[in-house]
Amino acid sequence: MTSKTVLHAKHLEAGAKMVDFHGWEMxxxxxxxxxxxxxxxxxxxxxxxxxMTIVDIEGVDAKAFLQKLVANDxxxxxxAGKALYTxxxxxxxxxxxxxxxxxxxxxxxxxxxxxxxxxxxxAHIGAVAADFDVAVTERPEYAMIAVQGPNAKAKTATxxxxxxxxxxxxxxxxxxxxAGDLFIATTGYTGEEGYEIVVHNDGAADLWQKLLxxxxxxxxLGARDTLRLEAGMxxxxxxxxxxxxxxxxxxxxxxAWEPEExxxxxxxxxxxxxxxxxxxxxxxxxxxxxxxxxxGSKVIVEGGEGVITSGTFSPTLGxxxxxxxxxxxxxxxxxxxxxxxxxxxxxxxPSFVRNGKSII
Amino acid sequence: xxxxxxxxxxxxxHEWVRAEGDGIYTVGITxxxxxxxxxxxxxxxxxxxxxxDAGEDCAVAESVKAASxxxxxxxxxxxxxxxDLEDAPETVNNDAYGDGWLFKIKASDESELDNLLDAEGYxxxxxxx
Numbered sequence: 001m002t003s004k005t006v007l008h009a010k011h012l013e014a015g016a017k018m019v020d021f022h023g024w025e026m027x028x029x030x031x032x033x034x035x036x037x038x039x040x041x042x043x044x045x046x047x048x049x050x051x052m053t054i055v056d057i058e059g060v061d062a063k064a065f066l067q068k069l070v071a072n073d074x075x076x077x078x079x080a081g082k083a084l085y086t087x088x089x090x091x092x093x094x095x096x097x098x099x100x101x102x103x104x105x106x107x108x109x110x111x112x113x114x115x116x117x118x119x120x121x122x123a124h125i126g127a128v129a130a131d132f133d134v135a136v137t138e139r140p141e142y143a144m145i146a147v148q149g150p151n152a153k154a155k156t157a158t159x160x161x162x163x164x165x166x167x168x169x170x171x172x173x174x175x176x177x178x179a180g181d182l183f184i185a186t187t188g189y190t191g192e193e194g195y196e197i198v199v200h201n202d203g204a205a206d207l208w209q210k211l212l213x214x215x216x217x218x219x220x221l222g223a224r225d226t227l228r229l230e231a232g233m234x235x236x237x238x239x240x241x242x243x244x245x246x247x248x249x250x251x252x253x254x255x256a257w258e259p260e261e262x263x264x265x266x267x268x269x270x271x272x273x274x275x276x277x278x279x280x281x282x283x284x285x286x287x288x289x290x291x292x293x294x295x296g297s298k299v300i301v302e303g304g305e306g307v308i309t310s311g312t313f314s315p316t317l318g319x320x321x322x323x324x325x326x327x328x329x330x331x332x333x334x335x336x337x338x339x340x341x342x343x344x345x346x347x348x349x350p351s352f353v354r355n356g357k358s359i360i
Numbered sequence: 361x362x363x364x365x366x367x368x369x370x371x372x373x374h375e376w377v378r379a380e381g382d383g384i385y386t387v388g389i390t391x392x393x394x395x396x397x398x399x400x401x402x403x404x405x406x407x408x409x410x411x412x413d414a415g416e417d418c419a420v421a422e423s424v425k426a427a428s429x430x431x432x433x434x435x436x437x438x439x440x441x442x443x444d445l446e447d448a449p450e451t452v453n454n455d456a457y458g459d460g461w462l463f464k465i466k467a468s469d470e471s472e473l474d475n476l477l478d479a480e481g482y483x484x485x486x487x488x489x
Contacts, residue, residue, distance in 0.1 A: 291422065
């Protein structure tokens with residue numbers, strides 16, 4: 001049985017090709033994935049991300065609970081609306097999920113976690129919360145639309161009322177604000193400027209239509225994947241999972257090691273890995289000749305073997321890029337097994353495009 | 361239902377074949393195949409003068425989704441390839457039966473055409489997919 005988001009009818013209206021995405025019937029594209037990709041890099045596109053799970057955390061222990069639950073430290077959040085990206089780890093130091101935490105007050109936070117991991121996330125969050133005075137509330141009554149691209153903010157502004165425009169005016173990256181009936185955040189999964197907008201299910205189709213009328217182009221999961229990969233953003237289940245350390249998934253920057261006495265789940269395991277430099281690492285691969293690097297392919301490096309975790313053709317760059325988990329001994333080049341042949345690739349930092357421009 | 365022109369012959373592996381006269385046949389992939397593959401990003405073609413057997417993999421259509429082998433529907437010599445696809449692989453998506461053709465073969469044995477499907481046969485074969 002597949003679930004549908006409240007925008008399902010709008011997708012069909014826009015000519016979407018629908019696919020099963022972890023139990024959700026979602027648009028893979030509306031005709032051309034590559035054209036949708038370019039729309040986001042050059043103008044403005046929108047994604048239905050209503051399948052993602054919103055969880056509100058409230059209570060006197062909310063801060064202490066999150067300091068236990070995730071690898072980053074919510075104590076860094078002091079300005080209302082500020083957001084933080086991090087991972088929830090298991091005791092072995094594997095990533096249960098990655099998530100964004102929005103801070104409102106020290107007793108009130110909002111989490112956005114992945115849809116494919118919803119059930120295990122809620123079970124884990126609930127189990128950890130049992131020792132704290134907090135209420136954990138899933139918010140299925142909300143839909144979410146991500147509007148992304150260099151013209152995303154300007155086009156969105158045309159459909160906001162004066163108060164909402166004032167609320168988002170000059171908002172820095174990685175902030176969120178409740179503006180009338182919308183929660184508007186300067187977050188995203190594309191490497192472009194834009195908003196992620198949380199809207200009540202009852203108003204979602206109307207908001208989608210207004211954005212469409214304002215010239216924002218619908219974009220599907222296909223473009224979402226090539227955009228996030230170019231931006232070097234991880235996809236849970238591909239680039240990391242419960243068996244992968246955040247240190248092997250380019251998530252070291254999402255871990256707060258100080259203060260040392262903060263005992264977050266998984267700390268002991270990843271502290272040991274960090275001291276021993278024993279984990280693999282995530283790198284970027286670039287193939288400037290013909291062909292497309294694909295997830296699952298073997299990567300041969302100096303001193304060992306690794307694996308491509310995500311690979312694609314990059315529409316912005318015109319050649320293929322990939323994320324790969326490899327031994328730390330890797331040099332500046334590697335070889336990838338492609339269609340039974342070994343092909344030379346360049347090794348770069350795991351990030352390829354930002355704000356429409358190559359950063360290789 | 362995707363477009364399946366009645367004047368062409370088809371292989372179950374989703375190539376189409378059009379007779380151009382003088383034993384020369386143009387080969388491409390069907391509308392259905394390009395729909396399955398999605399946006400095309402690279403097309404690797406054989407070289408002119410290559411000898412191919414019927415059923416031999418002789419080209420690759422690589423899309424955002426997957427790399428797919430293209431099989432020679434009949435045996436013969438490659439006499440021309442569609443060089444425009446080098447810079448515009450999306451032509452295969454936009455005009456699968458026209459400008460998106462892949463290569464032309466001079467047939468070595470025209471009786472091999474009899475092994476291919478007509479439009480109705482091909483339509484039935486993709487219904488079974």
